[in-house]
Amino acid sequence: MSTGRSILTVDRLTKRFGGLVAVNDLSFEVREHEVMGLIGPNGSGKTTTMNLISGAFAPTSGTIHLEGRRLSGLGAHEVTRAGVSRTFQLVRVLPGLSLIDNVIAGAAFGHKRRWGGPAKEQAVRLLQRVGLGAQIGLPVSALTYIDQKRLELARALAGEPEVLLLDEWLAGLNPTELQEGIALISDLRREGRTIILVEHVMDAIRSLCDRCVVMNSGAKIAEGTPQAVLSDPEVIRAYLGDE
Numbered sequence: 618m619s620t621g622r623s624i625l626t627v628d629r630l631t632k633r634f635g636g637l638v639a640v641n642d643l644s645f646e647v648r649e650h651e652v653m654g655l656i657g658p659n660g661s662g663k664t665t666t667m668n669l670i671s672g673a674f675a676p677t678s679g680t681i682h683l684e685g686r687r688l689s690g691l692g693a694h695e696v697t698r699a700g701v702s703r704t705f706q707l708v709r710v711l712p713g714l715s716l717i718d719n720v721i722a723g724a725a726f727g728h729k730r731r732w733g734g735p736a737k738e739q740a741v742r743l744l745q746r747v748g749l750g751a752q753i754g755l756p757v758s759a760l761t762y763i764d765q766k767r768l769e770l771a772r773a774l775a776g777e778p779e780v781l782l783l784d785e786w787l788a789g790l791n792p793t794e795l796q797e798g799i800a801l802i803s804d805l806r807r808e809g810r811t812i813i814l815v816e817h818v819m820d821a822i823r824s825l826c827d828r829c830v831v832m833n834s835g836a837k838i839a840e841g842t843p844q845a846v847l848s849d850p851e852v853i854r855a856y857l858g859d860e
């Protein structure tokens with residue numbers, strides 16, 4: 618549960634791609650230990666916002682701070698080091714490395730760095746934690762899609778981030794895997810992680826998020842509990858269109 622203390626602050630963030638304003642004067646705060654859902658229809662600017670927070674893109678204007686430290690302007694590696702780890706909408710694992718080395722890479726480049734024995738022990742623990750205990754010896758190429766997602770999550774956790782960004786981590790899972798995935802994120806929530814979740818699966822949003830920020834055409838159109846925002850007429854209109 619959230620302590621109410623703000624840990625990540627996004628202030629008047631704007632990102633233009635040529636004439637297109639993908640993120641438009643967006644402000645919100647993420648509180649310690651909360652799961653914040655960043656939701657909205659396709660193309661509303663959610664992934665661009667994640668890319669701005671994680672340092673993949675520099676903002677056109679506006680700032681992002683993590684515990685008072687300015688992140689905007691830092692590169693992706695520096696943002697990871699500062700304490701923000703992410704998973705990607707399209708999974709990015711390192712196919713040439715073993716599962717353990719994939720996770721160790723997350724520790725080596727993460728917020729709290731580890732090497733050698735301690736990094737390996739942590740990697741094994743995290744692989745078990747995300748449900749890959751039985752697959753530890755397999756090559757990455759032998760993993761199913763959900764298992765690659767699990768691996769990516771273990772890698773993101775290995776750096777012990779202050780804030781974890783999950784970009785549609787539940788997308789593309791079958792119904793059984795979806796329930797497993799929700800349970801896994803629910804565990805992370807219970808242990809007090811601070812998470813920003815970009816998600817389209819409404820069941821997941823309802824069961825996992827303490828609060829949601831809703832975007833449409835790059836701008837914030839609502840903010841509040843999942844129950845409140847999902848019954849907001851403007852949000853419903855944004856999802857369903859003017860029809």
Ligand SMILES: Nc1ncnc2c1ncn2[C@@H]1O[C@H](COP(=O)(O)OP(=O)(O)OP(=O)(O)O)[C@@H](O)[C@H]1O
Binds near residue numbers: 638662666
């Ligand atoms: N690198 C880029 N160059 C140009 N335009 C981009 C780029 N990335 C995103 N956009 C545009 O910015 C807008 C917001 O896209 P974004 O991917 O952030 O939306 P989204 O809410 O994550 O959508 P989805 O739910 O479909 O993933 C879209 O119009 C998209 O085409």
